[in-house]
Structure formats: C-alpha cells, structure tokens
Amino acid sequence: MSDLPSTDVVVVGAGVVGAAVFHELAARGVAVTLVDERRGGSGTTAWCGGVVRCYHDTPELTDRALYGWRYFHAFARHTGFDVRFHTCGFLYWPSAGRAPAARAEAARIAAAGAPARWLEPDEVTRRFGTLLHDGSAGAVWEPESGYLEADEVTRAWLRAGRRKGGRLVEGVRVHEPLRRGGAVRGVRTDAGTLLAGTVVLATGAWTPELLTSWGLPHDLWNQAIQVDLRHPATPPAGQPAFMDDVHQINGRPDPDSGGVYVGHPTGRRCTAEPQRVDPAHSRLIERAGGRRWRWLDGGSGGGGLRAAECHAPGQGNWVRPLPGAPGVLLATGFNGGGFKMAPWTGAEVARRITGTDVPRPETSTDAQHRSVS
Numbered sequence: 001m002s003d004l005p006s007t008d009v010v011v012v013g014a015g016v017v018g019a020a021v022f023h024e025l026a027a028r029g030v031a032v033t034l035v036d037e038r039r040g041g042s043g044t045t046a047w048c049g050g051v052v053r054c055y056h057d058t059p060e061l062t063d064r065a066l067y068g069w070r071y072f073h074a075f076a077r078h079t080g081f082d083v084r085f086h087t088c089g090f091l092y093w094p095s096a097g098r099a100p101a102a103r104a105e106a107a108r109i110a111a112a113g114a115p116a117r118w119l120e121p122d123e124v125t126r127r128f129g130t131l132l133h134d135g136s137a138g139a140v141w142e143p144e145s146g147y148l149e150a151d152e153v154t155r156a157w158l159r160a161g162r163r164k165g166g167r168l169v170e171g172v173r174v175h176e177p178l179r180r181g182g183a184v185r186g187v188r189t190d191a192g193t194l195l196a197g198t199v200v201l202a203t204g205a206w207t208p209e210l211l212t213s214w215g216l217p218h219d220l221w222n223q224a225i226q227v228d229l230r231h232p233a234t235p236p237a238g239q240p241a242f243m244d245d246v247h248q249i250n251g252r253p254d255p256d257s258g259g260v261y262v263g264h265p266t267g268r269r270c271t272a273e274p275q276r277v278d279p280a281h282s283r284l285i286e287r288a289g290g291r292r293w294r295w296l297d298g299g300s301g302g303g304g305l306r307a308a309e310c311h312a313p314g315q316g317n318w319v320r321p322l323p324g325a326p327g328v329l330l331a332t333g334f335n336g337g338g339f340k341m342a343p344w345t346g347a348e349v350a351r352r353i354t355g356t357d358v359p360r361p362e363t364s365t366d367a368q369h370r371s372v373s
C-alpha cells in the first residue's frame with residue numbers, strides 16, 4: 001500500500017539542488033515527487049550566497065559550472081520565471097604556483113563562450129586598486145559572473161516543477177528507505193509510504209546523518225562555513241564577487257545593505273543544524289579579508305551566517321549511485337559550491353534516470369558573451 005501516490009522518482013530534500021532536480025525531471029515528463037520536512041528552500045539554501053562563476057581548478061568542475069552559468073543566464077527561458085542574475089563580476093586569485101594553470105583555464109572558459117580572462121597584476125590594480133590592499137597577484141576575471149538570490153531561484157524551480165506536473169510535499173519527514181527485493185523502492189514518511197522507482201537524496205548537510213541512520217556506509221562529512229556581512233564605512237562601488245586562494249577568503253557584494261559578505265573556511269566538522277556566528281571566527285575573517293580588501297579596515301559588522309556544508313572526498317560533486325543501496329542516487333557533497341552546480345546536477349540526474357543526454361543550455365546572448373569587457 002502506498003499512502004502517498006506512487007511515483008517514478010522521489011527526491012528527498014527541497015533545497016536548491018533538490019529543486020533543480022525536481023524541475024528538470026518534471027520538465028522531461030518524469031513522474032516526480034519532492035519531499036522535505038520543512039518549507040522548500042528554508043534549510044541551508046536560505047543562507048546560500050548564490051555565487052555563479054565558471055572558473056574551477058579542474059576542467060571537469062569548470063565544465064559543470066559553465067553549464068550552470070549558461071543555464072542561469074537563460075533561467076526564464078528554462079523555467080518561465082524571471083530571477084535576476086546580478087552580474088557584478090567574479091575575481092579569482094589562485095594560490096602561489098597555480099597562476100599559469102589559472103591563466104590557461106581562463107582562456108579555455110573564454111573559448112567555451114563565457115567571458116573570462118587573466119588579468120596581469122597591474123591590470124588588477126588599475127581596475128580594482130581603490131578597493132585593494134594587496135593587488136600584487138594576477139587574477140582570473142569573469143565580468144558576466146556574479147550571483148543570484150538562492151531562495152528566489154529555489155522557489156522558482158519549485159513552482160516551475162509543479163506547473164510541469166511534479167508533486168511537492170512540504171512538512172513531511174522521510175524516515176527510512178523502503179526495500180523491495182534487495183533494492184530501495186521508495187521511502188517511509190510521516191505521511192505513510194511513498195513507492196518510487198528511484199530515490200534521489202538531495203539532502204545536503206543532512207546526508208551524512210541520514211545515511212548513518214539508514215545503516216549505509218559512506219564517507220561524507222559536514223564542515224561549518226561562516227560568512228559575515230561587513231558594512232564598510234564607504235560602500236565599495238564596483239565590488240565583484242571573489243574567491244581568493246592566497247588569503248583564503250570568498251564573498252560577494254550585498255547591494256541591498258551596502259555591505260559585502262566575506263567568508264573564511266572554519267575547517268571544523270559539525271552537525272547539519274545552522275549555528276550562530278562565532279565572534280572569534282569573525283575576527284579571523286576580518287584579519288584574512290583585510291589583507292585583500294582596503295574597505296575592511298573600517299566599517300562595522302552586520303551579522304552573517306554559520307551553517308553546515310556537506311563535503312565529499314576528492315573534488316566532491318557526488319551525483320552517483322549509492323554503493324550498497326540499488327535504487328538510490330546521491331546528489332550532494334558539493335563542498336560548498338552546490339548552488340552553481342545545481343543546473344548541471346538536475347541534468348545529470350535526469351540523464352542517469354532517463355538515459356538521455358540533456359542539451360547544453362544556450363543563452364540568447366551566447367554570441368555577445370564571446371568578447372570580454
């Protein structure tokens with residue numbers, strides 16, 4: 001007996017990744033049900049900075065991110081809903097010794113149709129010098145990258161997925177897998193059983209404890225992330241989103257408040273529950289960030305976020321079957337970068353379930369994106 005209507009695919013977790021998978025499957029005519037114990041988008045996604053950039057240290061991850069970059073630039077065409085892509089630009093400083101590889105990867109990104117190029121140190125200083133303390137290293141510059149509001153994107157995917165026939169079940173907890181003949185064929189929930197051909201776990205930071213409670217071995221873990229909202233004395237005009245492997249900081253502007261989000265890795269393992277901002281870590285953020293950005297000298301703090309990210313070994317990005325649990329697909333372990341990978345994840349899950357490739361998303365402005373400003 002099924003207490004919720006049976007479905008081809010049940011997706012567990014209505015964060016940004018689960019919502020992307022839900023929409024992609026529904027758009028492709030798959031009967032899909034998305035279940036979350038909370039309102040969709042109200043978990044870790046509610047705290048997500050929504051940065052979308054192309055550059056990564058490996059071509060495989062860059063290509064996945066490029067897929068997302070193109071998709072987000074054509075979000076309305078894919079979903080029917082308009083969500084603004086804030087193209088504040090993205091600046092990436094590689095760690096010492098990686099500059100030649102970063103320069104080559106920027107050229108590869110540009111050849112793939114997304115504006116990106118290597119800026120020599122004097123050009124970094126010329127463009128961003130009023131903002132910088134340390135502009136001495138070269139950097140990758142992506143003028144058409146930036147961020148989207150993750151909660152808006154998630155709710156748009158959920159609405160679009162429902163309009164395309166997907167079923168969204170919020171406020172219902174998934175307890176355990178339903179096993180039939182050696183495979184997982186659904187889940188038991190607060191609302192009864194839900195039979196499904198495939199179970200997709202898009203459970204983010206809840207994945208490690210979920211798998212442990214299901215008795216399934218895994219090597220995923222959660223790491224605490226802290227990102228502070230800083231309010232410079234003078235709002236920094238022209239502030240790009242950034243990732244800095246020299247000083248170990250990342251962030252993006254927040255025009256609504258005139259501030260800038262700045263994060264610095266905590267390196268600490270944690271449970272899935274959101275935490276309060278740790279003032280000791282805020283001091284580390286201020287110190288590390290102040291080595292790069294001049295505006296961190298003055299100004300004030302304005303809160304921030306401290307939450308858990310699900311990490312996987314190696315380069316992460318686990319969109320794959322779960323060993324020992326036929327019928328289960330994992331879509332997690334993005335090591336903090338799940339937002340920009342969500343479109344690729346939706347396409348990859350759809351490919352694995354339907355056995356067909358998903359065409360690369362084209363933006364209406366692909367051609368004009370070939371030249372770098």
Ligand SMILES: NCCCC(=O)O
Pocket residue numbers: 049051052053225243250336337
């Ligand atoms: N956790 C923030 C990472 C952002 C990014 O990967 O671009």
